[in-house]
Amino acid sequence: MSREFDLIGRCFAPLAGPEGLGLLDDAALFSPTQGRDLVITKDVLTEGIHFLSDVDPVTLGWKALMVNLSDLAAKSASPRLYFVGLSAPKDTPDSWFEGFAEGLRAAQEAGGLTLAGGDSTGSTGPRTISITAIGECPAGAMIRRNGATVGDDIWVSGTLGDAALALGAMLKGGEPDAALRQRLEQPVARLELGTQLRGLATASADVSDGLIADAGHIAKASGVQMVVERTLLPVSEAALACLKENPGLDHCIWSGGDDYELVFTAPAFLREKILAAGTLAGVPVTRVGRVETGEGVVMVDQAGVPVQTGAGGYSHFGD
Amino acid sequence: MSREFDLIGRCFAPLAGPEGLGLLDDAALFSPTQGRDLVITKDVLTEGIHFLSDVDPVTLGWKALMVNLSDLAAKSASPRLYFVGLSAPKDTPDSWFEGFAEGLRAAQEAGGLTLAGGDSTGSTGPRTISITAIGECPAGAMIRRNGATVGDDIWVSGTLGDAALALGAMLKGGEPDAALRQRLEQPVARLELGTQLRGLATASADVSDGLIADAGHIAKASGVQMVVERTLLPVSEAALACLKENPGLDHCIWSGGDDYELVFTAPAFLREKILAAGTLAGVPVTRVGRVETGEGVVMVDQAGVPVQTGAGGYSHFGD
Incomplete structure (x- = not known):
């Protein structure tokens, strides 16, 4: 043979x-x-x-x-x-x-x-x-990218940037924190959360190319603007410790890849149910912004002033 | 963008x-x-x-x-x-x-x-x-590889070896006959024939790795031996002309790849219907052998004596 x-x-x-x-x-x-x-x-x-x-x-x-x-x-x-x-x-x-x-x-x-x-x-x-x-x-239950509606909340599951911070350390020849490395090498798909969001979320995408890029896919498909507040983005303790030593890497939080979390939108009146869905699924969910009229993704500080996001996700064939 | x-x-x-x-x-x-x-x-x-x-x-x-x-x-x-x-x-x-x-x-x-x-x-x-x-x-109409039964006829659509002969010429730096080259570069899936064989063929595979290899897949899945007669194998005029100049390439007929024809089995009493299916589909079908007890594929001459087949299909990671 x-x-x-x-x-x-x-x-x-x-x-x-x-x-x-x-x-x-x-x-x-x-x-x-x-x-x-x-x-x-x-x-x-x-x-x-x-x-x-x-x-x-x-x-x-x-x-x-x-x-x-x-x-x-x-x-x-x-x-x-x-x-x-x-x-x-x-x-x-x-x-x-x-x-x-x-x-x-x-x-x-x-x-x-x-x-x-x-x-x-x-x-x-x-x-x-x-x-x-x-x-x-x-039948009919798939959550698409095109249902985000002005006024909806924007939510994110888990924490962001862990995998990108681990990869950055490894590419520099260093040994990343074990918790960050696990997030890079052993991502866990948020399947149970996805199921719990059935009938609640108006749009959803997975965060694989970075939050800004993937929220951007929802913005484009839905014809809306996604406004996310930087200080609300969920960051793990391990990532916080890493950023304390390397403050210049904070863009990993919103434009790093490989998070494999979910970014999704839902009407504000469903907040309690969204939080309950996260609890049932065993993964925290965090409200990080609001859907507005317009296009693309804007990141703002606590005062609502837009801040630079830098690179907006990986492109395989150049810009 | x-x-x-x-x-x-x-x-x-x-x-x-x-x-x-x-x-x-x-x-x-x-x-x-x-x-x-x-x-x-x-x-x-x-x-x-x-x-x-x-x-x-x-x-x-x-x-x-x-x-x-x-x-x-x-x-x-x-x-x-x-x-x-x-x-x-x-x-x-x-x-x-x-x-x-x-x-x-x-x-x-x-x-x-x-x-x-x-x-x-x-x-x-x-x-x-x-x-x-x-x-x-x-539902239930897919023709699998595992239904070949002892006594069934073995059939092949179209002609064999054209693409392998064209590739052989190109790899040697030559220009193959246009008809052979078209068979290599523009194969046409036998979709209509496949549909016509519904309810008639007992087993079927496409010939992509060479007749011996792909008939062998049917033999293995069905627990039978496939006996094909070399002189019955359908060969195009262009391939015959090529083989006249390069008689050492005759193995391309049964062990060349890229034919994208169908090899299939059917009970002998359905011969007329199989021929009619080929006519309806616009592609000739040729009876090339018989399913026997045993295993593997045996190629025989007109007298029924086994002949060497040489290589039995391409293996991607060596033998």
């Missing part, structure tokens, strides 16, 4: 659910549940851009799947299936595939979904991982 | 159907049709492995989508949606993305599906394309 099929059978077939047909067919077979919509997302991670070459493959497997589950969480969908596309050099050792599959397994167990198919190919260059994830929600 | 979002808006948003939400959300929203199963496939194409660096981007866009549609054809599914993941160096010119999108457009129009989402990222290395395609078929 070729090594390709040996790796599929040994590392990936054990992750497959019934829809994957043992990874022995040309395609997966999925019978959708009546009355449910499908929510489908796809993310690509490239070595040297999204992850460092020497990253632990278990960590990478976890994160590659979790970033897709974060998209499903933002849409209020429950994960069902995923597909993995993997390009890797021929000399990639078996242990790397085994570790990557172990990370996928942990993430799929946390997310409640199974592998349904994929493709693995050789590459002459960096490893590239492409995951497509499919979730379900009751 | 960043170049990334400009490219998405200009090149890819015009390809999106309603499920893609204008490519402005975190995910696609798809409401499946009641009584239909979903058939889902994913293929990865890597520069330097699946395509040459200087390939025309229009050709590449067409082929990248068509190879996925070929999987759907083999499963008797009608294409509905697709997702594109694209990794490319930052200095990739706009014209490349525009050409790639043009190729996708031609293929999606031929296949009757629309773009629903994706992700584009920078890369420090070769371009990598990952497509996930979703098709529909009536």
Whole structure:
């Protein structure tokens, strides 16, 4: 048997659910549940851009799947299936595939979904991982980006900037605080919060490119302006300690990437219910601003005066 | 606006159907049709492995989508949606993305599906394309690989080896026959044939890794032996002319890749209906062998004596 099929059978077939047909067919077979919509997302991670070459493959497997589950969480969908596309050099050792599959397994167990198919190919260059994830929600219940309404509150889950601060320290050759590093390497999709926000949030996105960039996606899709107040942004104790030593890094809070929190909007009369949703989901939610008429994202200080945000998220092909 | 979002808006948003939400959300929203199963496939194409660096981007866009549609054809599914993941160096010119999108457009129009989402990222290395395609078929109608039964006929659509012969000539610096080259660069998924085979074929796969390899997938999944007769394999006139000059390349017929034909099995009493299905679909179908007890694929001569097949398909991570 070729090594390709040996790796599929040994590392990936054990992750497959019934829809994957043992990874022995040309395609997966999925019978959708009546009355449910499908929510489908796809993310690509490239070595040297999204992850460092020497990253632990278990960590990478976890994160590659979790970033897709974060998209499903933002849409209020429950994960069902995923597909993995993997390009890797021929000399990639078996242990790397085994570790990557172990990370996928942990993430799929946390997310409640199974592998349904994929493709693995050789590459002459960096490893590239492409995951497509499919979730379900009751028909009509998906929370889109385009429903934010003037007067709505803007909310954020968890804390912001932790992952960007950890990455910044690592790129400088330093060792980040363990709590910050965990946020970078082991993000946890806010799936339960996403479910709890069904029928409450008017718009939602996951914070993967930085708050300013992702709130900007809601602003654009909804035709509104998102006004966020800098002093209200939720920051962890570990991040505060890091910023005390490096005050110039405060932009990581609003324009760092890899937070995998949710930014969402909801009418002001639902404040109590939003807070209760956070409690039920076990993740704090913080009101950080208000939807106004206009466009784009404006960050203001306590007096309401706009402040500079600097870079507004990562662009893959330059500005 | 960043170049990334400009490219998405200009090149890819015009390809999106309603499920893609204008490519402005975190995910696609798809409401499946009641009584239909979903058939889902994913293929990865890597520069330097699946395509040459200087390939025309229009050709590449067409082929990248068509190879996925070929999987759907083999499963008797009608294409509905697709997702594109694209990794490319930052200095990739706009014209490349525009050409790639043009190729996708031609293929999606031929296949009757629309773009629903994706992700584009920078890369420090070769371009990598990952497509996930979703098709529909009536509940229970998907043709799997595991239904081949001892005594069934083995059939192949179209002709075999054309693409491998063209690639062989190009890799040697030669100019292949135009008909062979078109088969390599502009494969056409056998979607109509796949639909016509519903309820007739007992097992089916697409021939992408060579007949021996892909018939082998049916053999393995069905627990049978596939016996194919070399002299029955359908070969085009252009391939015959090429083989006359290069008789040592005859293995391209049964172990070359990139055919994107269908290999399928059906009971002998359905021969007339299979031929009629080919006629209705506008593609010739040829009976090339018989399903026996045993395992694997055996190729025999006219006297029934096994002949060597040589390499049995491409393996991405070595043998």
